[in-house]
Amino acid sequence: MKSIANARRISMTWMILCLGGTVAVGFFGIAYFSAHPEVAGPVTENHERVFIELAKLLFNPWIAGVLLSAILAAVMSTLSCQLLVCSSALTEDFYKTFLRKTASQRELVWVGRLMVLLVALIAIAMAANPNNRVLGLVSYAWAGFGAAFGPVVLISVLWKGMTRNGALAGILVGAITVIAWKQFNLLGLYEIIPGFIFASLAIYVVSKLGAPSAGMVQRFEAAEQDYNLNK
Template sequence: MMVSTPLLVTFCIYIAGMLLIGFMAWRSTKNFDDFILGGRSLGSVVTALSAGASDMSGWLLMGLPGAIFLSGISESWIAIGLVLGAWVNWKIIAGRLRVQTEHHGNALTLPDYFTHRFEDRSKILRVISALIILVFFTIYCSSGIVAGARLFESTFGMDYTTALWAGAAATIAYTFLGGFLAVSWTDTVQASLMIFALILTPVMVIMAVGGVDTSIEVIRQIDPQRLNIFNNLSVVAIISLLGWGLGYFGQPHILARFMAADSHHSMHSARRIGMTWMILCLVGTVAVGFFGIAYFADNPSQAAEVNGNSERIFIELTRILFNPWIAGILLSAILAAVMSTLSCQLLVCSSALTEDFYKGFIRKNAGQLEKVWVGRLMVLIVALIAIALASNPDNKVLRLVSYAWAGFGAAFGPVILLSVCWSGMSRNGALVGMIVGTLTVIIWKQFAWFGLYEIIPGFLFATVAIVLVSLCGKGPSQQVRDRFHHANQEYLK
C-alpha cells in the first residue's frame, strides 16, 4: 500500500505539535501538584474542552459511527443518554466536587478525596478505589490504543502490531513529559480539531450523495427500518443505551478536570461551552454513520474496507472524499480523540499509583520531584500493560469502552454523587457502595441478565447500598459534617 506524502506530512506535523506542547508543559511543571492537577489553574474554556476531549475517545469517530452504519439511527440513543448524563454531571457535580476536594485535604486524586472526605484512617478506601482505577483504566487505555492502531493500520498500511506501537508512542511521550498541563493544553487543541472534522465530514458526505432528501431515500430503499429510531429495540435496550449517561458521574479522567478548575465559578461558562461542543460532535458522528450508509450503497466498489470493519467508516469516507492534505488533517482528529483520552487515563493511573500507593504506603515522605519522576515511570508501566491487552487485533473499541465505562460509573458514580450532596454519607457506606457497584458490573457482564447494560443495576445497587449502610451504621463525625457544610456554603456563594 502506497502512503500518500500529504497524509504522512500532516500526521508528523500534528504529532510534533503535541510533543512541543508536552515540552512546554514540562518547563511549567514545578511539583507533583502541577503534574497531576496543573496547580488547579484551568480556566473555563480549557476546563470545558479538556473535559470533552478526554471524554470523547476513539469511539466517537470509530465505534459510534460504525454502530450507526450497521444498525441505523436507532443506535443514536447512546448519544441522547450521554448528553443528558453530561449535563447533569456539569450541573450537579462539577462545582461541588471542585470545592469539596479543596476543603477535604486539598485532594489531588479521587482516592485521596475519599480518604479525607470520609476520614478513613484505615486507608482501605484509598486502596480499593485505586485498584478499581487501575483495573478499569487499563481496559479503557487498551481501547484507545486499539483505536490508534486501527487508524495507523488503515492509513499507512502497517501491520497491526507495528500500528499498535506507533499509535501509542506519541501519547505516552507527551504525557510522560508534561503531565496534566500537557494533557489539558493538548486536549484543547484536539477538541477543536475533532469538532472541525465532525462538522465538515458529514456535510461532504451529504453533498456527495446528492443532499439530505436523496440520502434518506437511498437508505429507505436499502432498509426502511434504519430510519426508525425504535428499530429492533425493546424497552430494556433503550434503557440500556440511555444508561450510558450514568457513567459520567464516576469517570476519574473527567472528574479530574473539575478538580483542576481555577474556581467553581468557572463551571457555569464551562458547562455551556462543553455541552455545545459535545452536542455538535455527537450530531456530527451520528451523521457520518447514518449518511455513510447512503454513500456506500451508491458506491459499492469503495465499500470493501467498511464492510470488513464498520469502525473504519470515518477513515474511509475521509480518504475518499477529501484532498489528501485535508484528509490528513481530518484523520488527525481520530488521533486527537485517541490521544486526548488515553493521555488523561494514563495520568490518572499514574496518580493513583504514585499518590495512593507509592506515597501512601512505600515512601510517605517522598519529595515533590521524586513523586513527579515516579509518576512518569508509572505512565510507562501502565501504557505497556495496556498495549499488551490491546495486542489482539479482533478487539472492538466500543466493546472495551462500554465495559470500563460501566465499571467506573457503577463503582464511583453513586459515591461521588452522594458525597457532594449528602453530609450524612459514611465511610462504610462509600466502601460498600464501591464494592457492590464493581462486583455487580463484573457479574452482570458475564451473565447479561435481561440484556440490560450492566451499569444500570450496578449504579442502582451501589446507591441503595450506600444509603442503607450510611443510615444503619455509624455516621460521619461532626468534624467531617462541618467541613462538608463549609464547602457547600462556599459553593452556594
Template sequence: MTVSTPTLVTFVIYISSMLLIGFIAYWRTKNLSDYILGGRSLGSFVTALSAGASDMSGWLLMGLPGAVYMSGLSEGWIGIGLIAGAYLNWLFVAGRLRVQTEHNGNALTLPDYFTSRFEDNSRILRIFSALVILVFFTIYCASGIVAGARLFESTFGMSYETALWAGAAATIVYTFIGGFLAVSWTDTVQASLMIFALILTPIVVIIATGGVDSSFIAIEAVNPGNLDMFKGASFIGVISLMAWGLGYFGQPHILARFMAVDSVNSIASARRISMTWMILCLGGAVAVGLFGIAYFSAHPEVAGAVNENHERVFIELAKVLFNPWVAGVLLSAILAAVMSTLSCQLLVCSSALTEDIYKAFLRKSASQTELVWVGRGMVLLVALVAIWLASNPDNRVLGLVSYAWAGFGAAFGPVVILSLVWKGMTRNGALAGMVLGAVTVILWKNFFGWTGLYEIIPGFILATLGILLFSRTGNGPSAVMLRNFDKAELEYQQAQRQA
C-alpha cells in the same frame, strides 16, 4: 500500500506539536500535585475541552458513525443519554467535588478523596478503589492502543506490530514528560481538531449528495427505518442505551478535571463550553454516519471498505471527498480522539500507583521530586503492560472494555454523588457501594446479559441501596467529618450565589 505524502506530513506535524506541548508542560511541573492534577490551575476553557476530549475516544469518530451507518438513527439514543449524564455531572458533581477534595486533605485522586472524606484509617477504601482503577484502566489503555494501531495500520500500511508501537509512542512520551498539564493542554488542541472534523465532514457530504432533501430521500430509499428513532427498539433497549449517561458520575479521568479547575467559580462557564462542544460533536458523528448512507448508496464503487467494516465510514469519506491535505487533518482527528483518552487513562493509573500505593504505603516521606519521577515511571510501566495486552488484539481480555464504563459508573458513581450531598454517609456505606456496584456489573454481564438490560442499571441501583443501608450501621460520621462537609458545602453555595 502507497502512503499519501500530505497525510504523512500532517500526522508528523500533529504528533510533533503534541510532543512540544509535553516539553513545555515539563518546565511547569514542580511537584506531584502539578504532575497528577496540574496544581489545580486549569481555567474554564481548558477544563471544559479537556473533560470532553478525555471522555470521547476513537468511538466518537469511528464507532458511533459506524453504528448509525449500519442501523440508522435508532443508535442515537446513546448520544441522548450521554448528553444528559454529562450535563448532570457538571451540574451536581463538578463544583462540589472541587471544594470537597480541597477541604478533605487536599485530595489529588479519587482514592485519596474517599480515604480523607470518610476518615478511613484502615485504608481499605484506598486499596480497593485503586485496584478498580488499575484493573479497568489498564484494559482501557490496551483498547486505546489497539485503536491507534488500527489507524496507523490502515493509513500507512504498517504491520500491526509496528503500528502498535508507532500509535502508542507519542502519547506515552508527552504523558511521561509533562503529566497532567501536558495531557490537559493537548486535550484542548485535540478537542478543537475533533469538533472541526465533525462539523466540516457532514456539511461536505450533504453538498456532495445534492443537499439535505436529496440526502434524506436517498437515506429513506436504502431503508425507511434509517430515519426512525424507534426502529427495532424496545423499552429496555432504549433505557439501556440512555443509561450510558449514568457512567459519567464514576469516571476517574473526567472527575479529575473537576478536581483540577482553578476555582469552583470557573465551573459554570466550563459547563457551558463543554456541553456545547459535546452536543456539536455527537450531532456531527451521527450526521457522518447518517449522510454517509446517502453518499455510499449513490457511489457504490467506493463503498467496498465501508461495507467490509462500517466503522471506516468517517475515514473513507475523508479520503474520498477532501483534498489530501485536508483529509490528513481530518484523519489526525481520529488519532487525537484516541490519544486524548489514552493519555488520561495512563495518568490516572500512574496517579493511583504513585499517590495511593507508593506514597501511602511504601514511602510516606518521599520528596516531591521523587514522587514526580515515580509518577513518570508508573506511566511507562502501565503503558508497557497495556501494549503487552494489546499485542494480541483478539485477546479475550479486551472484551472487558465493553463493561468497564459500567464498572466505573456503578462502583464509583453512587459513592461520589452521595458523598457530596449527604453528610451522614460513612466509610461502611462507601465500601458497600463500591463492592456491590463492581460485583453486580460483573455478575449481571456474565449471567443476566440475556435480559438486554445494561449492567450499569442494576449495579447503580444496588450500590446506592448498599450505601444507604450500611451507612446506618456502626458508628456515624465523626464531628470532624461533619465540619469538613459543612465548610465545603458552604463554600460551594457561596460560589453558586456569585455565579
C-alpha cells in the same frame, strides 16, 4: 469564569455539540454505506472505521489528512494523560502508601517511570489481540468507572446524609456488579446500568446504618449555600 451558571452553560453547550456531531457521523455512515455497499467493506469488518472511511471518500486528500490527523492527536493526548495518571496512582497510592512509605523523591521518580513502561506494555499486549475493539474496551472501562464512582459523585452533591462507609460500599458494589455482569452477560444489558443501580442502593442502605460526620454536613451546607448565591 464569573459564575457557576455560565460555566455550566458553556460546558454543556460544547458537550452537546461534540456528542451531537459524533451521533450524526454514525447515522450518516449508516445511510451512506447502505446506499453504497461497494465501498462498505472496511466498515462492515470494523464499525469503528466509519469516520476514517467517510473522510477518505468524501473529502479532498489534503482535507482528509487533516481530519485523520485529528484522530491521532486525540489518541496521543489521551494516551499521555492516562499513562501519567496510572503512573502517579500506582506510585503514590500503592507503592509509597503500602510498600515504601519512606521512599525518597528520586526513588518515586524512577518508580513512576517504570510504571509508565509497565502500563504501556500492558496496553500494547491488549492492542495486539485482533479480537479486541477500541469501542468495546472503552465501554467496559467506562462502565466500571461510571458504576463505581458515578453514584458516589452524584449523591455526594445531592444528599448530605451519605457517609464514608456508604461511599466505599457504593464503589465496591458498583465495580463488582460491572465485572460480574460482563462475565455472565446477563439479559444482554449494558453493565453500567445494573452497576449504577446497585451502587446507589448500597450507598443509601449503608449510609442509613450510620450518620455523616458533623464536618461533612457543614461542608455540604457551605457548598450548597455558595451554589445558591451564584445561581
